[in-house]
Amino acid sequence: MRSRFVMTSAAPTKTQYEAVIGLETHCQLSTETKIFSPSSTAFGADPNTHIDPIVLGMPGVLPVLNQRVLEYAVKAGLALNCQIAPYSKFDRKQYFYPDLPKNYQISQFDLPIAEHGWLEIELVDPKTKDVSRKRIGITRLHMEEDAGKLVHAGSDRLSGSAYSLVDFNRAGVPLVEIVSEPDLRTGQEAAEYAQELRRIMRYLGVSDGNMQEGSLRCDVNISVRPVGTEKFGTKVEIKNMNSFSAIQKAIDHEIDRQVAAIEAGEPIYQETRLWEEGSQRTISMRLKEGSSDYRYFPEPDLPPIEVAPEQLTDWQAELPELPAKKRSRYETSLGLSPYDARVLADERTVAEYFETVVQLGADAKLAANWITQDIAAYLNAEKLAINEMALKPEMLAEMIQLITGGTISTKIAKDILPDLLTEGGSPKAIVETRGLSQISDPKQIEAIIDEVLAAHPEELEKYRAGKKKLQGFFVGQMMKRTSGRVDPKLTNQLLSKKLNS
Amino acid sequence: MIDLEQVRKVAHLARLELEAGEEEQFTTQLNSILEYVEQLNELDTADVPPTTRAIEVSNIHRADQLETFGDRESLLSNVPDREDDFIKVPKIMEG
Structure with missing residues (x-):
């Protein structure tokens, strides 16, 4: 147990609290079709377009696992340093809710596809800019189907609706649920964890991690306890955060709320609370009556999954270099600052662009500056991805070499950049035809x-x-x-x- | 042995409304079913892995290939209540 000694002067010693936070994250897998049926997973169609007898759980249908779902789940598990189960199965989780057509969700209970992993988060101190790293345990990762979507008519609040409307387009869309260990202590750590998870999923190409469209959803479990005590406080679940900053703010708010309640001698209820973005607070949604009784049992329609060792080796070999590895390599072998390394490694396409420029012989620090400053500003303004612009890595490498070789100054490089960004072309040829080379005689x-x-x-x-x-x-x-x-x-x-x- | 409370709980989980007489009747019936199945416990199954399926197969997959179900209207026409393309359901929470 860690203990923290707080220096106090004349004031009476105040109890210090720490939060214990765990995240349950649902990631939608980027497959063409649903987890157990060949209907489309496309977002934004008219209600109840992507439905079929399997999605609706009609009698006599047979769900069959989408092979790509297994591949993506295993790759995600490997990327999170998990052990992949040699024998895994699906189970039925029973509950009644109108967004669940079969009255059970096909999920995984006691034999998830992946367990016992971890990921590393990088924390930047907002004041000192010091970078520290922390390993967050991953309890498990399992595959399951998504539920449909409810629209509450007559009110924007669930409780005020006269009736509800159901759209099953999302029902049966493949998800992985990733459960963290309760290793997180602050809103910042939780937001970093969620972001790193999203980065990893996007690097792997298994999920687009789009929070607005619900491809990445985080539920937070949080309790507070006096520093130095072993026993956990009462756990509260918070939902409905649709950005990383909302995750951070919701947690910080909830920590304050729970500490204030404890100090005031008020009880903390085991409940689910919703984050309200408008008022920047959490509100109670429902009290949890003991633990839910889902009566899991093995899904009889789906045979068990046994990932062959050769298959596992193949999938492992297909994993790209992951963001944490890239960050540390950029810092240690390329001499970049932690800040530049973070920015460049955030998106795989940007990292790969940067690496190509460096491989072609350009100075890494200069390449980092051009990419994270002038080029990033242009891409932002034009809403383009780095691989969509006319300036290809070999052109940027050539331009940087013209600078380091003394042929042009940085100022001239900035002058010719706008044309290169929109038209592309050889910087060397542009400098020659326009007579822009540096006068150094x-x-x-x-x-x-x-x-x-x-x-x-x-x-x-x-x-x-x-x-x-x-x-x-x-x-x-x-x-x-x-x-x-x-x-x-x-x-x-x-x-x-x-x-x- | 299963008691009245447990029968009520199971009925609630299955969203079944039982009359008082039915609760008594099902408690007795469920108990005799459980007693019948209980006979299996005479066998020592400590080293026998549980059987969850009748057929011993594993790794049945399909390719991630789109096939649109052609008759959406036949699916939607089965639902008790609709509002345009949506399925209409009673309100979910009291309040």
Whole structure:
């Protein structure tokens, strides 16, 4: 047990609390068809378009597992450092709710496909910018089918509706549910965990992780206890957060609420609370009456799953390098800052673009700067993905090499960038045809200095009278006259010499 | 042995409404069924893995290939109440 000693002056010692947080995350798998039937999983169709007798649980139908669901679940399990079950099965989870057509959900109970994993989160201290890492345990990952969607007529609140409308398009859509160990302690840690999970799923290509469309949903279990105590407090579940910042805010709010209740001597109820984005608070949804009785039993229509060792080896070999690995490699072997490493490794396409540029011989730090600054700004403004723009990795690599080789200055590179971003092309050819290469011949620069000084006799006189700041003015004139092509360092040196001679 | 309380609980979980007489009747009947099945406990099954299916097969999959079910209307026409393309159900929570 960890204990924390808090320095207090004259004030009475206040009890310090810590939160114990676990997440249950549902990820929709990016398959074409449903988990047990060949209907479409496409989002946004008219209500009840993607339905069939299996989805609706008509009598006599036979569900058959979509092979890609198993592949994606196993790959997700491997990426989360889980043990893949040599023998796994599906079970029926029984409950009544109008969004569940069969009155049971096909899920996995005691033999999930993957267990005992972990992922590593990276935390940046908001004040010091220090980076720390923490390993979060993954209890289990299992496959299951999604339920339908309810629309509550006559009210935007469930309780005020006169009746409800059901759309079964989402019923039978494949999900993996990922349950974390209660290793998280703050809203920030939980939001980082959810983000890392999303990154991993997107790297694998097994889920798009779109929170707005419900492809990634997080339920949070949270309790607080005095620091140093072993016993968990009463667990409260919070739902309905549809962004990472909402997860963080909902948890921080809930920690404050529970601590305040304990301090005031009020009870904490075991209940489900909803996060209200509008009022930035959680509200009680329903009290949980003991543990639910789902009466799980083995799904008789689906045979067990035994992943063959050769199959497992093949799937393992297909895994890409994952974001945590990339971040640490970018920092240790490429010398990037933790910040740059984080930004570049966030999306697989960006990371791969960056790596190609570096492989082609460009300086890693410069490549990181161009990608995370000018290019990122352009992609953001145009709402483009990095692989959709005209500037291909080999072009950026060429441009960076022109800079490091001294052929062009950074300023010229910035000047030609807009055309490269929209049209592409060879930076080398552009520099040649437009005559933009850097002027670094001292003789040539001296000649231009003479021209500039001759054109500004008054400034020259003032400079020589002691107004040394005017050197900047002359450099500006040099740049103007050459459209920024003169080597800035050399220009400054030669200018000083001339001015002070 | 199963008692009246357990019968009520199971009935509630299955959303069955039972009359008082039925509760008594089912308690007796369920008990005799359980006693009958209980005979199996005479066998030592400690080292026998549970049988969950009649046929010993594993790894039955299908390819992720789209096939649209052609007769959506026949599915929707089965539901008790509709509002356009939606299925209409009674209100879920009191309140």
